[in-house]
Amino acid sequence: MKPAVRMEKIPPYLFLELDRLVERETAQGHDIINLGIGDPDQPTPGWIVEAMKTALDRSANHRYPNYLGSLPFRQAISRMYRTRFGVALDAASETVALIGSKEGIAHMIWAFAGPGDIVLVPDPAYPVYSTQTILSGAEPYLMPLTVDQGFLPNLQAIPNDVRRRATMLWLNYPNNPTGAVAPREFLAEAVAFCRDHDILLCSDAAYAEIGYDGYTAPSVLEIDGAKDVAIEFYSLSKPFNMTGWRIGAAVGNALAVGALGTMKSNIDSGAFTAVQDAAVAALDGNPQAFFGEMNRMYRERRDLAVTALHDMGFQVPLPKSTFYIWFPTPFGLSSAQASRFFVENAQVVVTPGSAYGPQGEGWLRISLTIDTLRLAAGLARMKAAMQSKS
Numbered sequence: 001m002k003p004a005v006r007m008e009k010i011p012p013y014l015f016l017e018l019d020r021l022v023e024r025e026t027a028q029g030h031d032i033i034n035l036g037i038g039d040p041d042q043p044t045p046g047w048i049v050e051a052m053k054t055a056l057d058r059s060a061n062h063r064y065p066n067y068l069g070s071l072p073f074r075q076a077i078s079r080m081y082r083t084r085f086g087v088a089l090d091a092a093s094e095t096v097a098l099i100g101s102k103e104g105i106a107h108m109i110w111a112f113a114g115p116g117d118i119v120l121v122p123d124p125a126y127p128v129y130s131t132q133t134i135l136s137g138a139e140p141y142l143m144p145l146t147v148d149q150g151f152l153p154n155l156q157a158i159p160n161d162v163r164r165r166a167t168m169l170w171l172n173y174p175n176n177p178t179g180a181v182a183p184r185e186f187l188a189e190a191v192a193f194c195r196d197h198d199i200l201l202c203s204d205a206a207y208a209e210i211g212y213d214g215y216t217a218p219s220v221l222e223i224d225g226a227k228d229v230a231i232e233f234y235s236l237s238k239p240f241n242m243t244g245w246r247i248g249a250a251v252g253n254a255l256a257v258g259a260l261g262t263m264k265s266n267i268d269s270g271a272f273t274a275v276q277d278a279a280v281a282a283l284d285g286n287p288q289a290f291f292g293e294m295n296r297m298y299r300e301r302r303d304l305a306v307t308a309l310h311d312m313g314f315q316v317p318l319p320k321s322t323f324y325i326w327f328p329t330p331f332g333l334s335s336a337q338a339s340r341f342f343v344e345n346a347q348v349v350v351t352p353g354s355a356y357g358p359q360g361e362g363w364l365r366i367s368l369t370i371d372t373l374r375l376a377a378g379l380a381r382m383k384a385a386m387q388s389k390s
């Protein structure tokens, strides 16, 4: 008995060695501070939890969900896109509910890429884009994101034969892991590029509601003509501290939304309707005040972390969004060596940048989704470890 050959194509799990190391340190009684996890530490707001409790009592919610999402949920997503981004969406043909955006991202790739096709994927990036491309039998073409280009891919540098075979282009702004944001002009350039080459533009907007210093992320669908070529993946996970609930939506181009819906109806049976009801309450609950508070908290942590890292001598790009800080490794260490160094000498976990692609080599990521005092303690330990090394 053995798993399918395609399973052999899944890249090795890069955190295996790090996990073992952390386990060993924990077994020795060391208190590990984990700055590696991108998962909000705060609870889901009470008004959403209350809506879920009510939704659980509705027996209609106990049956199979609508495959493509409940009409109230799809209408709530449309309303939110109109008020938040000024984008008009037809709920029935231009939105589909997702069991978390990761699910939608994976199935979108299966719906639009296969053997012989190329998928344009940023490097570094959320690993799902390239892993699913490889599993679908298509080929990822990595677009380097470098600090001197503001972590934006150079679309003009993509060779003609690659453009011809490309069926999808993935963008993720605000960006995990770099914390970079995309100016509107870049989004317009990407829309024009995809129109010129008949490529589906996929925008992963997981961090759209996080912003500092007056920054508010746009939707790619705000660009004129975007709906002809673009689909956007919106998730309630990060904005509403709902990562465990598994709810998001894909919106935009009707052909792409339809293909994703067809793929999904043959694989899953939709998100729990009670969760969709709670998501309606989240979206309709005038969440701007809540986002403001959440962003103030993350900004305080960001400033604390960036100041501490500057203090250690790191050059740190100041992120305008996301809850990540992306910075170069110390002492010329590789990403893996540097994260090992911090686990062993500071009992702090930082994510090796190489986990996000070859261009992530030489970088580290810390996440701000940890209690502020623990974050400060972790940074102080990192500083002490660096001082005792140099």
Ligand SMILES: *Cc1c(COP(=O)(O)O)cnc(C)c1O
Residues within 6 Å of the ligand: 038, 099, 100, 101, 102, 103, 126, 172, 176, 204, 206, 234, 235, 236, 237, 238, 243, 246, 247, 248
């Ligand atoms: C967290 C994250 C997601 C997925 O979130 P879901 O919980 O599946 O909605 C998607 N893309 C990026 C870049 C993320 O960091």
